[in-house]
Amino acid sequence: MSINYIWGQDLSYPEIKENLQQGNSLVIVKGFPLDDDELQAFVSQLGISLNEKRNNNGKAVFDVKIARRNHFFTSIANSNLVFPLHTDCADFDTIPNTIGLLCVEPAEEDQGTNYFMLLNSLLKHLTEDEKQKLLNKKWKFRNRERSILEIENGKYKICYDRITMESFSKLTPTETEELSHLDQLFKSLSFSIKLEKGDLILFRNDLMLHGRSSINVNSNRLIKRIRFTIS
Ligand SMILES: [Fe+2]
Numbered sequence: 001m002s003i004n005y006i007w008g009q010d011l012s013y014p015e016i017k018e019n020l021q022q023g024n025s026l027v028i029v030k031g032f033p034l035d036d037d038e039l040q041a042f043v044s045q046l047g048i049s050l051n052e053k054r055n056n057n058g059k060a061v062f063d064v065k066i067a068r069r070n071h072f073f074t075s076i077a078n079s080n081l082v083f084p085l086h087t088d089c090a091d092f093d094t095i096p097n098t099i100g101l102l103c104v105e106p107a108e109e110d111q112g113t114n115y116f117m118l119l120n121s122l123l124k125h126l127t128e129d130e131k132q133k134l135l136n137k138k139w140k141f142r143n144r145e146r147s148i149l150e151i152e153n154g155k156y157k158i159c160y161d162r163i164t165m166e167s168f169s170k171l172t173p174t175e176t177e178e179l180s181h182l183d184q185l186f187k188s189l190s191f192s193i194k195l196e197k198g199d200l201i202l203f204r205n206d207l208m209l210h211g212r213s214s215i216n217v218n219s220n221r222l223i224k225r226i227r228f229t230i231s
Pocket of ligand 1: 087088
């Protein structure tokens with residue numbers, strides 16, 4: 001499920017890029033420096049990163065850690081909650097197709113485990129009818145209407161984020177049931193990875209879903225996230 005490299009040894013950018021273009025596996029670079037600039041420089045060899053205002057210095061790296069202000073988490077990404085399998089930025093105009101997560105401080109033992117589901121595994125499990133349904137039905141992702149499956153240049157893509165889908169529109173009981181069924185299916189096809197300090201994991205945001213288990217509210221877990229698009 002993953003192609004592993006070691007920082008400073010046999011790192012080939014064209015090869016990493018090719019693996020990401022295919023999107024059938026995760027790419028893991030072990031022993032990556034725990035540094036924003038190194039992460040940014042590495043990703044700039046592969047694609048174009050997305051700068052966001054909320055990121056460190058408004059650049060491309062965001063610290064995923066528990067952060068509270070007046071007893072509230074400052075955002076969902078800064079909470080200790082479970083993230084069911086999803087696509088990042090599902091409500092953005094242009095969705096970045098790749099994500100990098102650099103583990104600076106892992107969570108304790110059995111917590112904060114990352115989960116992934118490959119679109120290819122899902123497609124193998126769906127009947128033609130089920131695929132058609134997911135291609136045809138549009139869902140509301142905040143201001144955008146999108147189908148869960150899409151075909152672009154003859155290739156399937158996936159976009160799914162139940163939290164966004166449920167937050168901005170009122171779903172019918174049948175739709176809610178449909179999503180619960182999908183969540184279960186996604187979970188049954190998923191596999192887990194526990195990141196270690198210095199692991200940089202790169203994965204396609206449009207060819208797989210990702211999620212994580214919950215973490216202790218006092219945990220020091222720190223993951224540096226960078227979103228980018230490879231062509
Ligand atoms: Fe995410």
